Amino acid sequence: MFKRHWDAGLDFASGQARLAWVRNRRRDTKLIGFQSIRMPPGLVEAGTMTDPVGVGDELRGWIQDLGLVGSRTVVAVPGPQAYMCRITMPRLRWSELKQAVYYQAYEFLPIPVEETAMDIFPIRRFQDSQGKKVELFFAAVRQQQVDDMILACTRAGLKPVVMEIEPLALRRAWGGDVAQTIMLLQTSSAHPYLTIFVKGVPIYHRSLTLGAIRDRLSELQESSMFSSPAMAGEGPDGSGVDLAADLIEQVQDAVDYCNQHHEGTPMQLEGLILDAGLGMPGLESQLAQGLNLPVELAGQRAAARINVPEGLTSQQRHELEQDFALALGLAMRR
Numbered sequence: 001m002f003k004r005h006w007d008a009g010l011d012f013a014s015g016q017a018r019l020a021w022v023r024n025r026r027r028d029t030k031l032i033g034f035q036s037i038r039m040p041p042g043l044v045e046a047g048t049m050t051d052p053v054g055v056g057d058e059l060r061g062w063i064q065d066l067g068l069v070g071s072r073t074v075v076a077v078p079g080p081q082a083y084m085c086r087i088t089m090p091r092l093r094w095s096e097l098k099q100a101v102y103y104q105a106y107e108f109l110p111i112p113v114e115e116t117a118m119d120i121f122p123i124r125r126f127q128d129s130q131g132k133k134v135e136l137f138f139a140a141v142r143q144q145q146v147d148d149m150i151l152a153c154t155r156a157g158l159k160p161v162v163m164e165i166e167p168l169a170l171r172r173a174w175g176g177d178v179a180q181t182i183m184l185l186q187t188s189s190a191h192p193y194l195t196i197f198v199k200g201v202p203i204y205h206r207s208l209t210l211g212a213i214r215d216r217l218s219e220l221q222e223s224s225m226f227s228s229p230a231m232a233g234e235g236p237d238g239s240g241v242d243l244a245a246d247l248i249e250q251v252q253d254a255v256d257y258c259n260q261h262h263e264g265t266p267m268q269l270e271g272l273i274l275d276a277g278l279g280m281p282g283l284e285s286q287l288a289q290g291l292n293l294p295v296e297l298a299g300q301r302a303a304a305r306i307n308v309p310e311g312l313t314s315q316q317r318h319e320l321e322q323d324f325a326l327a328l329g330l331a332m333r334r
Contacts, residue, residue, distance in 0.1 A: 006032050008068060008158065009169070009330025011076040012044045013189050017059060020327035021068060022306070024334050030307040034324050037062050046190045048081060052148040056155025069157040074164055074330040075149045080191035082165045083109060083116075083140045084205040091125060091132035101138065109140060116140045117163075123201050137202050139165055162333060166326060167195035167202055170275050173302040173329030180270045183251060184298075188276040194254055198267065204258050208250055244286035251291060273298050276322050299325035306332070 006021040020034040043054045063069055085108070089100060101120055105113045118140040125134050146163055153160040167184055176182065178200040185208070186193050192208040251272070259266045272287060272295045288295040299321040306328070308320070320328075 005071045005159070006068065007331050007333075008071045008073040009076075009327040009332070010073050010153065010158070011166075011326045011330065012039070012049070012055075013078075013326070015039055015041075015044065017044075017055075018324055018327045019066075019068075020324050020331045021066075021071060022328075022331045024332065028307060029305075029332050031309060031320075031328075033066070033309070034320055034327065035062075035066065036323065046078070046080075048078065048145070049148045049152060052152040053155060055152040059152070059156035059158075063157045070159055072161045073153055073158040074162045074169070074333045075153060075160055076169055076326055076330055077141050077145065077149075077163055077165050078189065078191070080189075080193060080207060081141060081145060083111065083138075084165070084202065085138050086123065086135060086203060087138050088133050088135050091134045097134070097136075101136065105138070105140065111140070111142060115143050117143045117146045121201055123198075123203055141165075164330060164333065167193075167197075167205065169326055169329035169333070170273070170298050171195075171197055171200070171202075171329070172332055173325045174273050174296065174298040175301055175305050176271065176273075176296075181267055182271045182273055183254070183269055184273045184275070185247065185251070186275045187247070194251065196254065196258060196267075196269075204254065206254060208247070244283060244290060247287060248290040269293055271296065273301075275299075275325050297321060297325070299323070299328065302328045302332070 007024050008019060008021040010017065010019050012018075016036045016038050018034070018036045021032045023030045023032060037059070039055065039058060043049070043051045043058060049055055087101070087104065087108075089097060089104065092100060098120065102113065102118070105116075105118065109116065118138065120139075121137040123135040123137055125132070127133065141163075149163055150160050166186060170184055170186065171182075181196070181198050184195045184197065186195075187208065194206060194208055195202050196204040255267065255269060269291075270293070272291060272293050274284065274295065274297050276297065276299065284295045284297065287293075302325055303317065303321050308317070312320070
């Protein structure tokens with residue numbers, strides 16, 4: 001009998017594997033299901049697989065129970081584990097350009113070039129006194145990470161087809177106007193970061209340094225102190241307000257840095273996208289007020305754009321919007 005294989009997105013974060021599977025059509029996407037499973041200690045650390053065989057074995061029974069064996073799967077490379085930067089190269093044919101970038105990477109890549117998988121995205125073409133040039137966004141990850149992901153997925157019964165860096169998948173989940181200049185804030189993992197997109201292309205990426213405030217937030221989340229509506233985004237020590245102020249300062253610093261290295265008209269952010277609300281009511285409004293920008297959750301936008309199963313409870317929808325933005329963005333890749 002014919003068995004339908006869905007398009008799936010798989011990510012590992014906060015000690016869990018999250019999986020969303022969809023039916024992608026030309027004009028729409030239908031969510032078939034989403035689930036998460038907690039991984040035993042020692043298999044995944046901060047999104048990095050330390051035991052891919054163990055991960056695959058742990059997931060196999062789960063994948064079989066879900067009926068997803070053989071499903072095409074897109075897997076995320078955690079943002080902090082991908083090296084990203086902008087580089088300028090002579091304008092060449094695409095095949096020649098990729099080879100030239102490979103050799104150029106010896107000069108700036110902090111990890112051995114021979115041990116990396118890399119990709120490039122064109123940002124703009126221009127001409128100066130030295131001739132025709134192209135500005136590229138460069139992304140690289142250790143090849144061993146790619147191999148580990150492939151091994152784990154294959155062993156689990158999935159069919160890995162693409163490995164994608166987190167910011168691209170989260171932007172896809174959001175799905176807004178490509179022409180908009182936006183900033184994505186990934187704040188829910190142990191290694192938060194921000195990425196700026198111009199015309200759908202990532203042009204700037206950096207880690208966020210939330211320090212003690214971030215640690216305090218994690219402690220409060222683990223103790224479920226933010227589960228009370230009365231918290232309104234502020235912990236008893238003011239940590240919610242401090243976190244918003246810290247994020248606002250780092251967003252403004254990132255925009256200033258980009259404008260210092262951006263030719264022509266200064267860049268103006270048109271929106272801020274959060275991967276999750278951090279379980280802290282009021283964070284979005286604090287950021288929107290402090291930055292004078294519309295702030296949206298990627299998961300909420302994704303859930304509003306796709307066809308979701310009827311009968312989802314309010315709790316299930318909340319979980320989908322808060323925790324599955326990345327998995328949805330991965331699964332929606334066509």
